[in-house]
Amino acid sequence: MISFHCAAVLFDLDGVLVDSTQSVERQWRAWAREHGIDGDTVMAIGHGVRSREIIKMVAPHLDPEVEARKLEAREGADQDGVSVMPGALELLRSIPEECWCVVTSGTRHLATARLLLAGIPVPRIMVAAEDVSKGKPHPEPYLKGAELIGARPIDCLVIEDAPAGIQSAHAGAMKAVALTSTYPDTALTEADAIIRSLDQIRVMVEGARKIRLEIASSGGC
Numbered sequence: 001m002i003s004f005h006c007a008a009v010l011f012d013l014d015g016v017l018v019d020s021t022q023s024v025e026r027q028w029r030a031w032a033r034e035h036g037i038d039g040d041t042v043m044a045i046g047h048g049v050r051s052r053e054i055i056k057m058v059a060p061h062l063d064p065e066v067e068a069r070k071l072e073a074r075e076g077a078d079q080d081g082v083s084v085m086p087g088a089l090e091l092l093r094s095i096p097e098e099c100w101c102v103v104t105s106g107t108r109h110l111a112t113a114r115l116l117l118a119g120i121p122v123p124r125i126m127v128a129a130e131d132v133s134k135g136k137p138h139p140e141p142y143l144k145g146a147e148l149i150g151a152r153p154i155d156c157l158v159i160e161d162a163p164a165g166i167q168s169a170h171a172g173a174m175k176a177v178a179l180t181s182t183y184p185d186t187a188l189t190e191a192d193a194i195i196r197s198l199d200q201i202r203v204m205v206e207g208a209r210k211i212r213l214e215i216a217s218s219g220g221c
Contacts, residue, residue, distance in 0.1 A: 007155040007209040013104035015161035015182040022081035027074045048162025050105045050135035084118035087198030094203040101125035103145040137164040139172035
């Protein structure tokens with residue numbers, strides 16, 4: 001059992017609260033085929049990073065903003081297989097509303113659509129792709145989340161599913177718990193704890209902005 005004390009919990013969205021992996025992979029692989037790009041290469045870097053950054057890396061000759069908008073429209077329309085992650089609703093209900101937020105590499109429009117589709121309440125605070133100048137693994141997204149929620153970065157705990165998100169959290173002086181929904185344990189060893197399901201997390205509210213999370217860990221360092 002591992003315990004973390006924090007003032008706020010910052011959640012990544014896709015692969016943490018919402019299972020959208022099938023939709024994401026379908027649309028990115030279709031996009032890659034259309035542009036003669038290897039789909040495996042795209043998917044190797046395609047989780048937890050803003051679309052525009054991925055496009056810049058694999059197709060620098062294309063307009064990243066234009067292509068990102070096309071992909072967003074496709075992903076928003078592709079709802080097949082999109083669902084709430086096991087344990088997500090129960091976990092969110094156990095945390096005071098003012099003590100959690102979402103920090104996603106997707107756009108606000110796409111994030112809101114996925115939250116509503118999964119039956120998850122749209123949080124009071126959400127940091128999306130258009131809210132920052134630099135995406136994960138840069139610390140700006142999580143630092144922005146801490147600022148908006150009114151907590152010191154060191155007092156925030158991040159729950160992520162991708163190496164880029166873990167790096168972003170650590171660069172912002174935050175602890176990170178990794179969920180093995182998208183990557184295997186071996187790719188998430190930088191996390192402070194590794195879990196296979198959100199059901200492994202128990203929340204105790206100890207006072208105003210005082211939360212203890214007890215985690216039955218599957219590994220970590």
